[in-house]
Amino acid sequence: MARSVWKGPFVDSYLLKKAEVARASGRNDVIKTWSRRSTILPQFVGLTFGVYNGHKFIPVLVTENMVGQKFGEFSPTRSYFGHQADRKARRG
């Protein structure tokens, strides 16, 4: 069952505050968070969050099409994801 629309998206309120501060300061520091349950809001786009996965923080650079997902989806709690030989990493 989907969440009722009238409640609005769920976000831990301290995250909102932290995001605003980061926005205002202009410094693109990583915002550490344990709140994997929070929805990614449009105002988070462009910020980097360190999302805890029970072991370490996974940096998540929020892009537009992530809006509406939860932070936890980008920070897997189990490890093996295969290996690749010629895979490239892009420094964005």
Added chain:
Amino acid sequence: MSDTDQEQSKRVCVGVVTGAHGLKGLVRVRPYTDVPEDVGAYGPVESEDGSRSFELEIRNRTGKGQVLVYIKGIDDRTAAEGLKSTLLFVPRDRLPAAEDDEFYHADLLGLSIVGQDGETVGTVRSVENFGGGDMLEIDDARGGVATIPFTLAAVPEVDIGAGRVVVDVSQILRAGKDG
């Protein structure tokens, strides 16, 4: 680093033979390449100890992300089965040059990480991307595993030749609240 390690680091594993297919010596290969068909795109591959070299000819792609490959000289099922679980390597320098600000994972692994003031931070343990941009996983010199986003701001300099990566120390994410 010993000599054999040096030798190893110059090659990348592009796939593994998972079994035989049919009677005519085709083998199934699980590619570790980004695009499955690229297993054979970098010229002949060699076995792990380098003693055997294979010329691959991509025949088909199976549904499970594997490819069917004809290997020159392997013409019957018995020979094909004999190759099962052989790892396939390609010399690193055969991969096409990466673009600006693009790096092969194989190149980044094991590089030492230093802060902007020269302080040693650790080594690159792995490179991951879970949908939120690329990141480096660091074997922390202080113990444990740390992470850092692989962005221009956090990782201003990558010097593969010198074997080091310069990072902005303040962007390192360590477990624990103090970090």
Added chain:
Amino acid sequence: MARIAGINIPTQKRLPIALTYIHGIGPTKAEEICEQCGIPLERRVHELTDDEVIRVRETIDQNYQVEGDLRREVAMNIKRYMDLGSYRGVRHRKGLPVNGQRTHTNARTRKGKARPIAGKKKA
């Protein structure tokens, strides 16, 4: 014979039941549609006048997303997840359950028919 929303031709049944044969219309929406068109729920499809059929067809066209369009939208959503590379996307890609169900046993809908494991023998 009634063609509604493209190719669907349910006929001997009551209208609200027949409408559920359309992909994207379940019992609730079917009754809604009947109400909007002012057609009694007991009416069977073959008893509908041409005029009523047209009304039903237009109501669906205008207010509901059904069949091809709906399938396309769902596929697009799934594709978006897969391109994103998030956990949900990975689960879709691997053909495993997405919403946190167990996979030790069950999950056969997503995993497909059970495959025997080579070399596993009875003791």
